[in-house]
Amino acid sequence: MTGVEAEPAPGAPLTAEALGPGLDTAWLGRALHWLERTDSTMRVASELAGRGAPHGTAVIAEEQSAGRGRLGRSFHSPPHANLYVSVVLRPTPPGLLAPTLVLAAGVAVAETVAGWLGAPERVDLKWPNDVRIDGKKTSGILVELASDAVRPLFAVLGIGVNLNVDPASFPDEFRERATSLAAASGASVDRIAFTRRLFGTLERVLDLHGTLGFAALRPRFEAWFRMRGQAVRVLEPAGRTLEGVVRGVDPDGALRLACRDGGELRVLAGEVTLLREARA
Numbered sequence: 001m002t003g004v005e006a007e008p009a010p011g012a013p014l015t016a017e018a019l020g021p022g023l024d025t026a027w028l029g030r031a032l033h034w035l036e037r038t039d040s041t042m043r044v045a046s047e048l049a050g051r052g053a054p055h056g057t058a059v060i061a062e063e064q065s066a067g068r069g070r071l072g073r074s075f076h077s078p079p080h081a082n083l084y085v086s087v088v089l090r091p092t093p094p095g096l097l098a099p100t101l102v103l104a105a106g107v108a109v110a111e112t113v114a115g116w117l118g119a120p121e122r123v124d125l126k127w128p129n130d131v132r133i134d135g136k137k138t139s140g141i142l143v144e145l146a147s148d149a150v151r152p153l154f155a156v157l158g159i160g161v162n163l164n165v166d167p168a169s170f171p172d173e174f175r176e177r178a179t180s181l182a183a184a185s186g187a188s189v190d191r192i193a194f195t196r197r198l199f200g201t202l203e204r205v206l207d208l209h210g211t212l213g214f215a216a217l218r219p220r221f222e223a224w225f226r227m228r229g230q231a232v233r234v235l236e237p238a239g240r241t242l243e244g245v246v247r248g249v250d251p252d253g254a255l256r257l258a259c260r261d262g263g264e265l266r267v268l269a270g271e272v273t274l275l276r277e278a279r280a
């Protein structure tokens with residue numbers, strides 16, 4: 001024994017034992033469940049929360065067979081390459097489980113990805129939940145709320161980050177539109193070090209969001225939000241398709257669009273496709 005603890009190898013599993021020693025958080029990931037394989041960490045975290053798991057409980061899987069994305073989509077989750085994590089959130093009061101939570105989490109992911117890459121100009125946030133490098137999706141964020149008849153009980157915040165996956169291995173529909181941090185940086189990513197950094201930043205961001213609201217994060221969000229002036233098409237969950245030019249994001253997280261008829265629309269949820277540049 002030398003008294004000096006060896007760091008785990010970069011490809012080592014993202015277990016509590018590997019992450020714990022350098023983890024700079026008070027509550028996030030202090031209870032951590034690691035799974036070699038599951039259908040979705042969202043399901044596991046939600047079940048744990050239903051049985052009373054505390055605020056900040058994290059579930060990490062090395063592989064997901066049915067990774068969930070927004071609007072019923074799937075999230076491609078190959079083994080041992082990336083980060084797939086879901087976190088149980090029980091803010092007090094529960095009203096703090098606002099729709100802006102996903103935007104707040106996006107700030108934390110964008111900052112961590114940009115810090116790792118060392119090139120913030122290559123990183124942006126596509127409303128509401130994609131963190132991109134060079135315009136290609138690198139991370140997706142999902143919030144699922146559990147409520148009783150009158151109020152939200154808890155949220156599960158899910159984050160998937162493509163770290164070491166080779167984009168050539170993506171299914172056809174994603175190959176041109178997605179990348180990984182390793183592909184973008186040209187070097188493999190130490191998943192343990194990345195996850196520790198993300199947890200630290202995410203905890204600080206969520207604490208700010210919980211105490212002061214999205215307004216406190218607005219300047220940091222704006223640094224990554226480069227959609228203003230962009231022409232977009234939005235497919236809303238109910239099936240309505242909208243087109244307009246992005247004006248910005250409202251304090252409640254809605255995307256504000258200028259329409260051709262001179263009016264404005266607020267979009268609360270939907271799949272956004274970027275059209276030609278329209279920055280006039």
Ligand code: BTN
Pocket residue numbers: 039040041042064066067068069070071073075083084085086129139140141142158159160161
């Ligand atoms: C999206 O891009 O639409 C959101 C993707 C969210 C993926 C993460 S991976 C960890 C957690 N478990 C899931 O099944 N989904 C989220």
